[in-house]
Amino acid sequence: MKYIGKSIKRKIDPRLLRGNGRYIGDIKIEGTLSAAFLRSPHAHARIQSIDLEQARRLPGVIAVFGPDDGGELPSLPFLFPYPSLIPITQQPLNSTIHHVGEPIAMVIASSRYIAEDALDLIKVDYQKLPAVAHLEDAVRPDSPLAHEHLQSNQAAQFQQSIGDAEAAMKNAAVVVKQRFKIGRVSCLPIETRGMLAIWNNHKSEPTLEVYATTQSQHEMRRILAESLNLSEHQVRVIAPDVGGAFGAKAPFYVEDLLVAWASMKVEAPVRWLEDRMEHMMSSVHEREQIHEASLGVTEDGKIIALTDSILANTGAYVPWGIIVPIITSTLIPGPYKVPNYLCDVRVLYTNTVPLAPFRGAGRPQAALILNRLLDEAAFQLGMDPMEIKRKNLIQHHEFPYNSGLISRDGRPQIYDSGNYQKLFDVVKKEGEYDRWIQLKEEYRKQGRNIGIGTAFSIESTAFGSYEGATVRVEYTGEVTIFTGASNQGQGHETSLAQVAAEVLSVPIERITLREGDTGTFPYGTGTFASRIATIVGTAIYKAAQGVKERALKIAAHKLSSPVDSLELSEGFVQLKGDSKTRISLGQLAHEARGIFPGTTFDLPVAPGLEVTDYFAPQGAAITSMADMAVVEVDPETFKIKVLNYAGVHDCGTILNPMIVTGQTLGGISNGIGNALYEEVVYDSDGQLLTSTLMDYIVPTANEMPECNLHHIETPSPLNPLGIKGTGESGSIPVLAVIQSAVQDALRDHGIRVENIPVKPSYLKEQFRKQEAAAFAEGKI
Amino acid sequence: MTQNNLNNITVTVNGKEHSLSVEPRMLLSDVLRDELGLTGTHVGCEHGICGACTVMMDERPVRSCLVFGVQANQAKILTVEGLSNADGTLHPLQEAFREKHGLQCGFCTPGFLISACHFLEENPHPSREEIREGISGNLCRCTGYQNIVDAVEMAAEMLSKDKISETDQCTVQAEHPAGI
Numbered sequence: 001m002k003y004i005g006k007s008i009k010r011k012i013d014p015r016l017l018r019g020n021g022r023y024i025g026d027i028k029i030e031g032t033l034s035a036a037f038l039r040s041p042h043a044h045a046r047i048q049s050i051d052l053e054q055a056r057r058l059p060g061v062i063a064v065f066g067p068d069d070g071g072e073l074p075s076l077p078f079l080f081p082y083p084s085l086i087p088i089t090q091q092p093l094n095s096t097i098h099h100v101g102e103p104i105a106m107v108i109a110s111s112r113y114i115a116e117d118a119l120d121l122i123k124v125d126y127q128k129l130p131a132v133a134h135l136e137d138a139v140r141p142d143s144p145l146a147h148e149h150l151q152s153n154q155a156a157q158f159q160q161s162i163g164d165a166e167a168a169m170k171n172a173a174v175v176v177k178q179r180f181k182i183g184r185v186s187c188l189p190i191e192t193r194g195m196l197a198i199w200n201n202h203k204s205e206p207t208l209e210v211y212a213t214t215q216s217q218h219e220m221r222r223i224l225a226e227s228l229n230l231s232e233h234q235v236r237v238i239a240p241d242v243g244g245a246f247g248a249k250a251p252f253y254v255e256d257l258l259v260a261w262a263s264m265k266v267e268a269p270v271r272w273l274e275d276r277m278e279h280m281m282s283s284v285h286e287r288e289q290i291h292e293a294s295l296g297v298t299e300d301g302k303i304i305a306l307t308d309s310i311l312a313n314t315g316a317y318v319p320w321g322i323i324v325p326i327i328t329s330t331l332i333p334g335p336y337k338v339p340n341y342l343c344d345v346r347v348l349y350t351n352t353v354p355l356a357p358f359r360g361a362g363r364p365q366a367a368l369i370l371n372r373l374l375d376e377a378a379f380q381l382g383m384d385p386m387e388i389k390r391k392n393l394i395q396h397h398e399f400p401y402n403s404g405l406i407s408r409d410g411r412p413q414i415y416d417s418g419n420y421q422k423l424f425d426v427v428k429k430e431g432e433y434d435r436w437i438q439l440k441e442e443y444r445k446q447g448r449n450i451g452i453g454t455a456f457s458i459e460s461t462a463f464g465s466y467e468g469a470t471v472r473v474e475y476t477g478e479v480t481i482f483t484g485a486s487n488q489g490q491g492h493e494t495s496l497a498q499v500a501a502e503v504l505s506v507p508i509e510r511i512t513l514r515e516g517d518t519g520t521f522p523y524g525t526g527t528f529a530s531r532i533a534t535i536v537g538t539a540i541y542k543a544a545q546g547v548k549e550r551a552l553k554i555a556a557h558k559l560s561s562p563v564d565s566l567e568l569s570e571g572f573v574q575l576k577g578d579s580k581t582r583i584s585l586g587q588l589a590h591e592a593r594g595i596f597p598g599t600t601f602d603l604p605v606a607p608g609l610e611v612t613d614y615f616a617p618q619g620a621a622i623t624s625m626a627d628m629a630v631v632e633v634d635p636e637t638f639k640i641k642v643l644n645y646a647g648v649h650d651c652g653t654i655l656n657p658m659i660v661t662g663q664t665l666g667g668i669s670n671g672i673g674n675a676l677y678e679e680v681v682y683d684s685d686g687q688l689l690t691s692t693l694m695d696y697i698v699p700t701a702n703e704m705p706e707c708n709l710h711h712i713e714t715p716s717p718l719n720p721l722g723i724k725g726t727g728e729s730g731s732i733p734v735l736a737v738i739q740s741a742v743q744d745a746l747r748d749h750g751i752r753v754e755n756i757p758v759k760p761s762y763l764k765e766q767f768r769k770q771e772a773a774a775f776a777e778g779k780i
Numbered sequence: 781m782t783q784n785n786l787n788n789i790t791v792t793v794n795g796k797e798h799s800l801s802v803e804p805r806m807l808l809s810d811v812l813r814d815e816l817g818l819t820g821t822h823v824g825c826e827h828g829i830c831g832a833c834t835v836m837m838d839e840r841p842v843r844s845c846l847v848f849g850v851q852a853n854q855a856k857i858l859t860v861e862g863l864s865n866a867d868g869t870l871h872p873l874q875e876a877f878r879e880k881h882g883l884q885c886g887f888c889t890p891g892f893l894i895s896a897c898h899f900l901e902e903n904p905h906p907s908r909e910e911i912r913e914g915i916s917g918n919l920c921r922c923t924g925y926q927n928i929v930d931a932v933e934m935a936a937e938m939l940s941k942d943k944i945s946e947t948d949q950c951t952v953q954a955e956h957p958a959g960i
Binding site (some may be wrong): 021639700 | 792805815822823824827859864874883887893912920923
C-alpha cells in the first residue's frame with residue numbers, strides 16, 4: 001500500500017496553525033445579532049411569574065422570549081426508543097424547570113454584552129419544588145420525584161443475561177464482590193457549543209442556513225425541519241471547523257431549536273456561543289453509575305459466573321435514549337469468556353443535566369467492572385492479576401465470537417475478530433511488566449506505595465446505519481470527495497483522502513475532502529461511536545473503485561486497448577508498465593462529461609467521472625486494547641502520580657498511524673482526567689457545585705504521564721479494508737487500569753478502592769474509615 | 781455595543797497600529813476578535829483557566845479574556861496571526877506542531893503556540909519535564925499533550941540551530957500582513 005498505513009501529515013494543519021480556522025465564532029455576517037439565555041438557578045421549580053418588559057426596553061435589545069413563547073415549539077424529538085423506557089424530552093423555555101441551567105428565557109440583542117445586560121433585567125418568581133440529584137436518593141421509595149407526573153424516578157429497567165448466573169455462582173470456588181461508584185464527567189471540548197442561524201425570507205423559497213457545532217448535521221437538519229415546519233430542502237446545516245466535541249455536540253439541544261427559531265422570528269442572523277458555565281450546566285454529562293457486582297471463579301481462576309446490579313443516572317431527560325447503560329450492560333464481559341452473566345439495570349431520572357454518550361460511551365464503566373473483579377479474585381487465589389486475565393481471554397481461533405448477548409441494534413452481539421493473546425504478549429513486554437513487579441517490591445521496601453494496574457477491554461465501533469461518499473474527478477485532475485461526515489479534529493481530510501489516493505493512485509495533495517455540510521452531501525448519520533474511518537472510509541473506497549472502473553473503461557475506449565491492459569498511476573491511466581501511453585484523469589473527466597453541447601455521448605459508461613456510493617455495515621467492528629499503568633501514592637498527601645503508562649491497541653487496518661496514535665493519546669488523557677481528577681458534583685438538592693474550571697479539574701500536561709503506545713492490526717472481516725474504529729478506545733481501559741493500580745499500591749494498607757475518580761480526599765477518607773473500624777474493634 | 785462611555789485606545793497588534801473606541805468593559809479577546817477581525821485568538825472558558833485566548837502583551841503572555849481592551853492601550857500585542865513569517869512561512873513552532881501532530885481540532889492551538897513561544901524565549905533548552913510545566917497553563921482535550929511536548933522539544937532544537945532565531949521569536953519587528 002502506498003498511502004494507506006502511512007503517517008501522512010495533516011492537510012488542515014497549516015491553516016489552523018496560522019489562526020485561520022473558521023469556527024462558529026469566527027464567521028462574520030453583517031447584521032448578526034447575539035442570543036443569550038436566562039437559566040434556572042433551581043433544580044426543580046415552577047415559574048409563577050416572569051417579567052420580560054424591562055429587558056425588552058433596554059436599548060439594543062431586539063426581542064425577548066419567555067415560557068409563553070416556548071409553547072409554540074415542540075418538545076425535542078425522542079431518539080433511540082427502548083421497550084421499557086418512559087421517554088421524557090425537553091420542552092424549550094418550559095415553565096417547569098427540571099435542572100439547574102435549563103433555559104427559561106432568551107434575549108436577542110445587537111451584541112452579547114447587551115444581551116447579557118438584559119438577562120439581569122428579567123425578574124422571575126419561582127415556586128421551588130422538591131428535587132433529587134443523587135442516584136442513592138433517586139431509588140428510595142420516598143424520594144422526591146424528578147418529574148412530578150411520574151410514579152417513580154425510574155426511567156427504565158432491563159436485564160441482560162447469559163446462561164444462569166445465580167445458579168452457577170453457587171459452584172464457584174471463590175466469589176468476590178465489589179461496589180463501584182463512578183462519578184459524572186463533562187465532555188468539555190475547549191470550543192463550547194454554538195450556532196449561527198440565518199433565516200432568509202427573501203428568496204422564492206425561504207431558507208434557513210445554520211452553522212452549528214454539531215457532530216451530526218443531517219440529524220440536526222431533520223429535527224430543525226420537523227420542528228419548524230420546513231421541508232428538509234429549505235434547511236442547510238453546516239458544521240464548519242469544530243473545536244472538539246467528544247459527545248457534547250452529538251445531541252440536538254433546545255438552544256439549537258431556539259436560536260434557529262429566533263432567527264426566523266427576528267428575520268436576521270442570530271448567533272449564540274455557549275460560555276463555559278453554560279457548558280457545565282447544560283451540555284450533556286456522562287459516566288455516572290453505581291454497580292454492585294459479584295464474580296465467581298474456579299480454583300484455577302476460570303470465570304464461572306458474573307452478576308451486576310447497575311444504577312444509572314440519565315439526568316432530567318433522555319436526549320439520546322439510554323444507550324449508555326445499554327452499552328455498559330452488554331460490554332461488561334468484554335474480551336473475557338463469561339459463560340453465565342446476569343446484569344440488572346435501573347435507569348433513573350434526576351434533576352440534573354441529561355447524560356448522553358461522552359467519548360467511550362458506557363464502555364469505560366464496563367471495562368472497569370470485570371477487570372477489577374478479576375484483580376480481586378486473583379488476590380484471593382494468590383494468582384498474578386495479569387495471569388488470571390490472560391486465562392479468561394477469548395482465544396484467537398474462537399472468532400467470530402458470539403457473546404450470547406443482544407447488541408444495542410437488537411441483533412446478537414458478535415465479536416468479528418481479534419487477537420487478545422497478542423495484546424497480552426505485547427503489553428507485558430512493552431510495559432515491562434516483570435521489571436515493574438520487581439521494582440514495585442524494591443520500592444515498597446523503601447516505604448513507597450507503588451501499584452501496577454492492568455486491563456483488557458474492547459470497543460464496539462462503527463455502528464450503522466450507513467454513510468456515503470461521492471468521489472469526483474475534476475477537469476484539472478484534482479479529486480474531490482464529498483461525505484456526510486463532520487470533523488471535530490479527527491483529521492478526516494487526510495486519513496479519508498488516503499483511501500481514495502490508494503484506489504485511484506492520485507497524489508494525496510491533489511485530493512480535497514469536503515464534509516460537514518448537508519448542502520454538499522445529501523445523507524449521513526454523524527461522527528460518533530468511532531465510526532467514520534470504517535463506514536465513510538469504506539464508502540469512499542467503494543465510490544473510488546467505481547470511479548476507477550469508469551476511468552479504465554473510458555481510457556480503454558480512447559486508447560483502443562482492453563481494460564485489463566491498463567492501470568492507474570499517479571493521476572494517469574496508462575498501459576501497464578508503459579508511462580508513455582497514458583491519459584490523465586483530468587482529460588478522462590473532461591471526456592466523461594461530453595465534449596461539446598449537442599454531440600452524442602459515445603462512451604461505454606454513464607456520463608461524469610463521479611460515483612456516489614454508500615456503506616451500511618452488517619455489525620459492529622470490535623476494537624481491542626490492553627493497557628497497563630504504574631502509579632505511586634504519596635503516604636502523606638495521598639497524591640497519585642502515574643509513573644508509567646503502556647498500551648497496545650488493535651483497530652484493524654490503520655489508515656494513518658500518526659492520527660490513530662494521536663486519537664489514542666487524547667483518549668487516554670480524557671481517561672486519566674476521568675479516573676483521577678474530573679467530577680461534576682451536585683449537592684443533594686441538585687445545585688451544581690462544579691460550574692467552572694476552578695472546581696472541575698482537567699488534567700494538564702503536568703498530570704499526563706509519558707505514554708508508551710503500540711498497535712497491532714487484526715483486520716475486520718466486516719469491511720473490505722479491515723478497518724475498525726479507534727476514536728474513543730484510548731479512554732476505555734483507563735478507569736480500570738488506574739483504579740487497579742491504586743488498589744494495588746494500597747493493598748498492604750487494607751484500603752478498598754471503589755470510587756471513580758480516585759481522589760486524594762477519597763483515599764484519605766478510606767484510611768480514616770479503616771482506622772475508625774480498627775479502633776472500634778479494639779485493634780488500636 | 782452601545783455608543784456611550786467609549787474610550788479611545790491605540791494598540792499595536794502584530795506590528796500594525798490600530799486606533800479604536802471601545803467600552804471599558806470590553807475584553808481584549810473581544811477587541812481582537814470582533815473589532816480587529818483577528819479570530820485566531822480563541823475563547824474557551826472566559827475565566828482564565830483554559831489558556832486558549834493567550835496572546836503576548838508587551839512581550840509577556842496574558843489571558844486576553846482577563847484583560848480589558850482599555851488596559852491594552854499603548855501596548856504591543858502578538859497574536860497567532862503574527863507568529864508566522866511575513867512571507868507566509870510557518871514559525872518553527874508551527875512547523876514542529878505540524879510535524880509532531882501537536883494539534884487535532886486546533887481550537888486550543890493558538891494559545892499553546894503563544895505560551896510555548898514565550899516559554900522557549902525564557903528557557904531555550906528545556907527538559908521534557910520543564911516543557912510540561914511550561915505549557916501547563918493551557919488545556920487541550922484532543923491530543924493528550926505528549927505530541928505537544930514533542931513539538932515544543934523539536935521547536936527548541938530548530939530554534940537553537942537557527943541563528944536568526946533570536947529576532948525571529950515572539951517579538952514582531954515590522955508590520956505584519958497576516959490576518960488583518
